[in-house]
Amino acid sequence: MSFTQPKENKILEEALVRQFQGGDLEAYDKIAEIYQKKIYGLSFNLTRNQMDAQDVTQEVLLTLFRKIHTFQGKSAFSSWVYRITLNASYMKLRSKKKEPNVSIDELMPSYNGAGFQQEKIQDWSENTESLLFTNETRDVINKAIELLPEKEKVVFLLRDVEGLSTEKAGEILDLTVPAVKSRLHRARLFLRKKLSSYFEEFSSRKVEE
Amino acid sequence: MICCKECLDLLYDYIEGSLDQETTDSLEEHFQECPPCISFMKTYKSTTTICRDTLNQVDVPDAVREALLKVLKENKEHPGEN
The missing domain is CATH 1.10.1740.10 (RNA polymerase sigma factor, region 2, helix turn helix motif)
Known part of the structure; x- marks a missing residue:
């Protein structure tokens, strides 16, 4: 179910x-x-x-x-x-010793004064298929999730992993719908950035071969 | 025309399909002019998919399942002892 x-x-x-x-x-x-x-x-x-x-x-x-x-x-x-x-x-x-979280703000996209992209964006979305279930990829994904701050992580797990609606996640966490959306968006941006480094490196490895 | 930063702010609702037609049109107009934002949108969507597929692989190990069954059975027979 x-x-x-x-x-x-x-x-x-x-x-x-x-x-x-x-x-x-x-x-x-x-x-x-x-x-x-x-x-x-x-x-x-x-x-x-x-x-x-x-x-x-x-x-x-x-x-x-x-x-x-x-x-x-x-x-x-x-x-x-x-x-x-x-x-x-x-x-x-x-009850466990907590590792310090990475600042999520440092990993948000950056723009120039006119609001245009500053970093080079590669499209790795087509290259994930063959990598998806390798141990290396799994480790990278798990590590990235682990680094997410708790507030964003729980929203990501309920909404994107478990597939709950925004309203239901809000009900469980006692958050408004805009708050759920904002945390989820930040979580996705953080994870995208983390995964980008890995998949971009993989694409360049492939080109070199 | 909207800039990349505005495009990012609209991305969530665009993927949900909850933007009004006018905003959708201006966002898509931006995409036509801005390949990096298309790449960004595609990888943003991919991030959710690959994380979900990976994290949903968690299954209850057989040993854990058996241990849980045992505890639940004991609890039903002697409630309050666990």
Whole structure:
């Protein structure tokens, strides 16, 4: 099931939540099955650590079990699950020594006084196919995501990786739609810049060969 | 005509398809005159795609899945002990 839930899935899920709130443990198993991969994926992408992602997933699934009676259905059930997942992941991150983030502003595009591009822009968008699943490319992408400041990273993960709508990401993070858009745009610009160095270098390597 | 900086500010909404026709037209007019901005737009779009494809490969390892099942089963039998 994807995050952009088709209507039937949403109805099925709401029914499962109601059944579980009424004491049906099989409904809980189904909810845990539906959400396990999503919780693990999001927490792994935030913490970049398998043990942490496992701990977070366990904690979130147990919280769902214990706190289901506190879920009142004011927002979507999935939003509630994501919020719990994000909080648990942040707890893990805070307990660790933090590497200083790179300043995102330094990597924003620069323009001359008249508002025109100052840097040379190469189009590497056609060259990514053959590189996409190599270990080297994966490492470069993971490293770039890791360097994103937390505020931008979480928006990027919810919106572009998990495929949630801007409105839903805003609901989960308690941000306005313009704030979600602005952080997402900055995240994409930062990542584009980071990936450009790699793909441009790869293109020049190819020319030399 | 709009400049590159304005083009960048409009990029997000352009890709979402949420710009009005007039703004879309002036942006596309800019693209015709400015190949670097076309490259920028294409690589901006590619960034999302390749990051999504890479990060979505995360799967729950079998060992983790089994460990979770065990904990959830114990929790159901003896709630509150984990």
